[in-house]
Amino acid sequence: MTSDNSKNSTVSGMSSEEEAKLTVLRDGIDDIDKKIALLINNRAQLAQEVAAVKHQFKSDDEPVVFYRPEREAQVLRKIMDLNEGPLNDEEMARLFREIMSACLALERPVSVAYLGPEGTFTQQAALKHFGHSARTSSMPAIDDVFREVESGSVNYGVVPVENSTEGVINHTLDNFMTSGLKICGEVELRIHQNLMVSDVTKIDSITRVYSHAQSLAQCRKWLDAYYPHVERVAVNSNSEAARRIKGEWNSAAIAGELAAHQYGLHILNEKIEDQPDNSTRFLIIGSEPVPISGDDKTSIMVAMKNQPGALHSLLQPFHQHNIDLTRIETRPSKTGAWNYVFFIDFNGHISDYSVKEALKVIDLHAADVKVLGSYPRAVL
Numbered sequence: 001m002t003s004d005n006s007k008n009s010t011v012s013g014m015s016s017e018e019e020a021k022l023t024v025l026r027d028g029i030d031d032i033d034k035k036i037a038l039l040i041n042n043r044a045q046l047a048q049e050v051a052a053v054k055h056q057f058k059s060d061d062e063p064v065v066f067y068r069p070e071r072e073a074q075v076l077r078k079i080m081d082l083n084e085g086p087l088n089d090e091e092m093a094r095l096f097r098e099i100m101s102a103c104l105a106l107e108r109p110v111s112v113a114y115l116g117p118e119g120t121f122t123q124q125a126a127l128k129h130f131g132h133s134a135r136t137s138s139m140p141a142i143d144d145v146f147r148e149v150e151s152g153s154v155n156y157g158v159v160p161v162e163n164s165t166e167g168v169i170n171h172t173l174d175n176f177m178t179s180g181l182k183i184c185g186e187v188e189l190r191i192h193q194n195l196m197v198s199d200v201t202k203i204d205s206i207t208r209v210y211s212h213a214q215s216l217a218q219c220r221k222w223l224d225a226y227y228p229h230v231e232r233v234a235v236n237s238n239s240e241a242a243r244r245i246k247g248e249w250n251s252a253a254i255a256g257e258l259a260a261h262q263y264g265l266h267i268l269n270e271k272i273e274d275q276p277d278n279s280t281r282f283l284i285i286g287s288e289p290v291p292i293s294g295d296d297k298t299s300i301m302v303a304m305k306n307q308p309g310a311l312h313s314l315l316q317p318f319h320q321h322n323i324d325l326t327r328i329e330t331r332p333s334k335t336g337a338w339n340y341v342f343f344i345d346f347n348g349h350i351s352d353y354s355v356k357e358a359l360k361v362i363d364l365h366a367a368d369v370k371v372l373g374s375y376p377r378a379v380l
């Protein structure tokens, strides 16, 4: 005979008082969800009307630009400013990022090529920037991402440009020397590395760890401390490392969380990077210039002759016009043995008076000046 030791308990195992309270609260949530769904669709309708207006004011042979990075940055900043919690600003902006991504997909789905394979941090950056309604495709090399955008096969590309511990990604910078593409956005991603194994791994017998050379370098001290005798094998990407260990009982891989999900692996140790603030910056490349958003950065490339005072004459105009430099990199030029190319990022938009004036002066001293793009500072 079964005994009912709580006369108030229900089938769900809750007391009827608990159930009653939850019902009231959940009714409230249902009510709000109904309103949110309605409002999201009202917003989507307005986005469709925006698309119609964009069409209306273009002639037949002019391309209509649906994706507007400056407007998206303004929307996200406003949401963060208005936010009063309990959700934090980043969470709120992430939700609106996805709403806008869905609205844009209704206007015209945006296609994005990224440095693959699937599961890389670059894919994570592409999704963070464009949201999950974007159509993303993985490319085997940085050159291929540039080529896909140049040929018009996709609307935008995402490539890594610098890592806070390992420095600049030269391959990306070198592509700008020959490409006519514009930088139309930036993404910053906190990079967390994880040691992962597959179903068949014998955890006490690991003799090899695979990862991209940069990720191995980012976890060098951790590996020295916990796996000093394990062979470190550099492969093309972290995803490649994750894919490889699927059938190897004595191997582990270092990669991001997305790769673990993608290949069905188990994370043994998380956040094993030596620098806790390890982050990578990615660039969004496209063919359209981006109007001012109110909080922008500009990237330029300047070719200088290797002569005394060259760097001084390059930097002086920025100082004179009170423009903050955020980064400067030097690369050897591919055209003359003793010429240098400087990649400079600074705060401001190309349409700002002070930026225009500074660039006029730089133009007088430089062999060549190329504006790679003005774009909104990363919001998330």
Ligand SMILES: O=C(O)C(=O)C[C@]1(C(=O)O)C=C[C@@H](O)C=C1
Binding pocket: 047, 050, 051, 066, 067, 068, 069, 071, 072, 075, 099, 100, 101, 103, 104, 107
């Ligand atoms: O304002 C626009 O131009 C829109 O197309 C609307 C919207 C949005 O959903 O807010 C959608 C896509 C654009 O990238 C920017 C904003």
